[in-house]
Amino acid sequence: MDKRKVINAYRRGFITIQECAQILGIDSMQIMGMVDDPDLAELPRALRKQPVNG
Numbered sequence: 001m002d003k004r005k006v007i008n009a010y011r012r013g014f015i016t017i018q019e020c021a022q023i024l025g026i027d028s029m030q031i032m033g034m035v036d037d038p039d040l041a042e043l044p045r046a047l048r049k050q051p052v053n054g
Contacts, residue, residue: 007040
């Protein structure tokens with residue numbers, strides 16, 4: 001599963017920090033660093049790459 005999706009589910013309140021860590025297979029202390037990492041934030045839809053119709 002995509003780490004960004006799991007972390008965003010936590011940020012949105014769909015899962016707990018313990019569930020987030022369990023899904024990613026890491027301990028709760030490690031997940032705290034990942035949650036604060038801006039590189040793991042999901043990009044807003046306006047900034048996502050759009051497919052090129054060719």
